[in-house]
Amino acid sequence: MTTRTTTSAAALSPLHRPGPDAEWWRTAVIYQVYPRSFADADGDGTGDLPGIxxxxxxxxxxxxxxxxxxxFYRSPQADAGYDVADYRDVDPLFGTLDDADHLVREAHALGLRVIIDLVPNHTSDQHAWFRAALDAGPxxxxxxxxLFRExxxxxxxxxxxxxxxxxxxxxxxxxxxxxxAPGSTWADDGQWYLHLFxxxxxxxxxxNPExxxxxESVLRFWLDRGVDGFRVDVAHGLVKAAGLPDxxxxVRMVDGETEPADGDGAGGAADDAPSDGPAGTGAAADPTAAADPTAADDPAPGAxxxxxxxQEGVHDIYRRWHEVLAEYDGDRALVAEAWVDPLSRLARYVRPDEMHQAFNFAFLVTPWDAARLRACVxxxxxxxxxxxxxxxxxLSNHDVVRHASRLGLAETGKGPNGIGAExxxxxxxxxxxxxxxxxxxxxALPGSAYLYQGEELGLPEHTxxxxxxRQDPAWPRTGFTEKGRDGCxxxxxxxxxxxxxxxxxxxxxxxxxxxxxxxxxxDAQTGVAGSTLELYREALRLRAELGLGASAVRWAEGWAESPDVVAFVSSAADRADVLVVTAVGDTTVTLPEGHEVLLASGPLEARDGxxxxxxxTTVWLRRG
Incomplete structure (x- = not known):
């Protein structure tokens, strides 16, 4: 049985106070749709825009x-769509531009905003620009x-x-x-081109200004069609250091770690791997690169x-994109997919004149441990x-083992890169x-939360x-040792x-x-008390009703240093405080008296009155 500990005044100081701004993206719950696996309308076995x-x-x-x-752009699908051949068209696998327009209209009619992926670090080698580059010569x-070089x-x-x-x-x-390769004119030109993926x-x-x-034209194309924002793939990788030095x-992937040169270098899987590579581009970058090795917040020497x-130049790009989005109404948003460490350096991507959000993958990879969870928060x-x-x-996305399975492993951090039957x-x-x-x-945490399709159903990994x-190229690329991401x-x-x-x-x-x-x-979970789907529905209803996404938060007295509990208080001027308690260790936790149970992730127990x-288990309590 967990008992409370004495907590210092410093530990109880506010963790977060909400600002005066009220843009929708500051508190939004955003649901990731992986189009090929969400819903199939035409019966070919692959999900599509009409299905969504x-x-x-x-x-x-x-x-x-x-x-x-x-x-969902036109693409040869060498990297499951992260190899874009035409940024202004929909791949026939998923439908048409009319289907995309209809989806946006219907989403808006239901009160849902729409964010789409943007892949600016690279194109497909079937893009018209690259075809022209091959033909044109050095x-x-x-x-x-x-980036062609001799x-x-x-x-x-x-x-x-x-x-x-x-x-x-x-x-x-x-x-x-x-x-x-082009004909004899350029086949012997000796040039090489860079592909980080x-x-x-x-x-x-x-x-290149072009x-x-x-x-900027691509942004306007989709903004004019009504999209509400862009998730920017490899947002920290667009600019390379001058001279492309050795x-x-x-680079390790997904967990955002780097290895020394004599490490295995295999890393984890990242967004949507290509046909000749083990991982994809979305969650795939080195979090420690910096233009100035003496800058504040650098990692320890030797990293x-x-x-x-x-590189510093990426920030100029996003300042300009911020200006483009600001020309449109509706608080359009830019979301950075950037593996940058430490968090104080990642936060530079979301300064007031740059992007609006940056994925905080640190939370996803934090083990199921009270002290580590509190530190991350x-x-x-x-x-x-x-x-x-x-x-x-x-907690989950299309690049990692689903957290309903990952948290059932002996080690509960990022987890393996796929799980097989053996x-x-x-x-x-x-x-x-x-x-x-x-x-x-x-x-219950203030800010914005991302859900990955199916997690509201409690879906486990297909192990x-x-x-x-298996279709993830990680499987053959790693010599059939890394199962890859098909399971999620x-x-x-x-x-x-x-x-x-x-x-x-x-x-x-x-x-x-x-x-x-x-x-x-x-349909098997709808209306069923205690089902995971109904838990998510009630959690999201209460989050909105109580304004949890825009609340102040502080650690709860008595549990701020507990090895078994994560507990915090959510407060707002127009309601009673909400106490959120998660039992992370192996022991049970006695809840304080005088509170109303608003929500619990699992059954509570009555014991000794x-x-x-x-x-x-997590519980939300309202002070009586």
């Missing part, structure tokens, strides 16, 4: 404020849009520097080595700092409050119990997917008794769903 539109009422009833759509204006060595046979691709292998490809994703040259002008470090990430508020920006919170299996009951507790804790069916991308179950659980009218599904997912289906919070 048809299911928007589910999201409105859930109580979210906005949706974020992963890429020294041409077309090649100046990308090779080293007597005949240019060596790459221009020693950079490695985040997907593994060299970050440079020689033009003459491509199967589609896949060779099918050539990096753009952000020193690139700036093009992306660097001996390696790897790459010349390809977090405190550091997050300190960093973001210093620049007047909202803190964001997230791997150690999560404790499903423990994982779901902790996931419900973690989500209930997260949704028994047949290896022959399995299509959603909507109807317990229909083929493919109602995902597709034909019963087709691009990845097979587990045979035991019927209890997770939306009092109320006890079981382990791995």
């Amino acid at each position: 539109t048809a299911r928007l009422p589910h999201l409105a009833a859930l109580g979210v404020d906005a949706i974020w759509l992963s890429p 020294g041409s204006p077309e090649r100046a849009r990308y 090779g080293l060595g007597e005949h240019g046979e060596e790459p221009p520097n020693n950079w490695s691709s985040i997907f593994g292998g060299n970050a440079w490809t020689r033009v003459r080595d491509r199967a589609d 896949d060779s099918a994703q050539p990096d753009l040259n952000w020193d 690139v700036h002008a093009e992306f 660097w001996s470090g390696h 790897n700092r790459g010349p390809m990430f977090d 405190a550091e997050s508020y300190a960093a973001y409050d210093a620049v007047g920006a909202p803190t964001t919170w997230v 791997d150690t299996q999560p404790d499903a009951a423990l994982g779901l119990r902790r996931a419900r507790a973690a989500s209930t804790l997260m949704l 028994a997917l047949d290896d022959d069916l 991308r399995v299509p959603l179950p909507w109807s317990a008794d229909e083929p493919a659980y109602g995902f597709s009218p034909t019963g087709r599904s691009w990845l097979p769903q587990p045979a035991d997912w019927a209890p997770y289906a939306v 009092g109320t006890v919070l079981p382990a791995d």
Whole structure:
């Protein structure tokens, strides 16, 4: 049984006070839609925009404020859409521009805002610009849009520097080595092009004014069509250090860590891997790169700092984009997907004249440990409050093992890069119990929260997917050792008794769903007391009703240093305080008297005339 400890006055000082601004993105709950796995309208087994539109009422009833759509642009799909061939069109796999316009209109009619992905670090090698660059040859204006360089060595046979691709292998490809190299005129020109990710994703040259002008035009194209904002992929990677100097470090992915040059360099999976790489671009950058190694908030001496990430020039780009969005009404928002450390340096991306939000992945990778969770929360508020920006919170996305499974493992941080049938299996009951507790804790925190599709159903990872069916390139790229991210991308179950659980009218599904997912289906949980879906609906209803996203917060007296409890008080001028208590350790927690239970992630226990919070459970209490 956990008892309270004495807490210093300093520990009880406010963690966060809300500012006077009231833009929607400061407190929004944003739901990530992975289009190919959300809902399929045409029956081909792949999710599409009409399928999303048809299911928007589910999201409105859930109580979210906005949706974020992963890429749906025209693309050869070498990197599941993060290799864009045309930023102003929809890939036929997902529908048409008319379908996109209809989705935005219907979302707005339901009170939902729409954020779309933007991929500005690189294009597809099938983009018209890159095709023209290959044909035009060295020294041409077309090649100046990308990072083409002459090779080293007597005949240019060596790459221009020693950079490695985040997907593994060299970050440079020689033009003459491509199967589609131009004719004899340029096949022997010796030039190489940079691709921090896949060779099918050539990096753009952000020193070129044409690139700036093009992306401002792309922003306006979608803003004119009514989108409410952009999630910016690899937001810290656009600008590279002058001269592209050699660097001996390696980059890890998803967890945002770097390794010394003699490390394995494998890293984790990132956004949407290409056909010849193990991971994708979204959550894939070195968090420690900086232009000035003497700047404040630098990591400890000896930490790897790459010349390809977090350069000062990126901030000028986002200041200009901020001006573009400010020309439109409705508080349009920019969201940075940037792995930058420490948090105080990441917060530079959300200064008042730059982006509006930055993903706070530190929360996602924090182990299920009271002290570490409290430290992450405190550091997050300190960093973001210093620049007047909202803190964001997230527990799952399309690049990591779902937190309903990740939290059922012996080690509960970022988790492995996929789980297979022969791997150690999560404790499903423990994982779901902790996931419900973690989500209930997260949704009480002031700021903005992100949900990944299906987490409101308590969906676990698909850990028994047949290896022959895996489509994530991480699987073959790592020599069939890293399972990859297919397990968190399995299509959603909507109807317990229909083929493919109602995902597709034909019963087709691009990845097979587990045979035991019927209890997770939306219709199987709707209206069922205690179901995970109803827990999320009630949590979101209360969050909005009580204004938790815009409240002040402080640690709760008596628990500020507990090894077993995370507890804080949410306060606002127009309501009674709300006490949020999460039992993180193995013991139960006696709850204080004189409080009304508003919400609990699991059943509470009555014991000796009092109320006890079981382990791995969160409760919201209102002071009587």
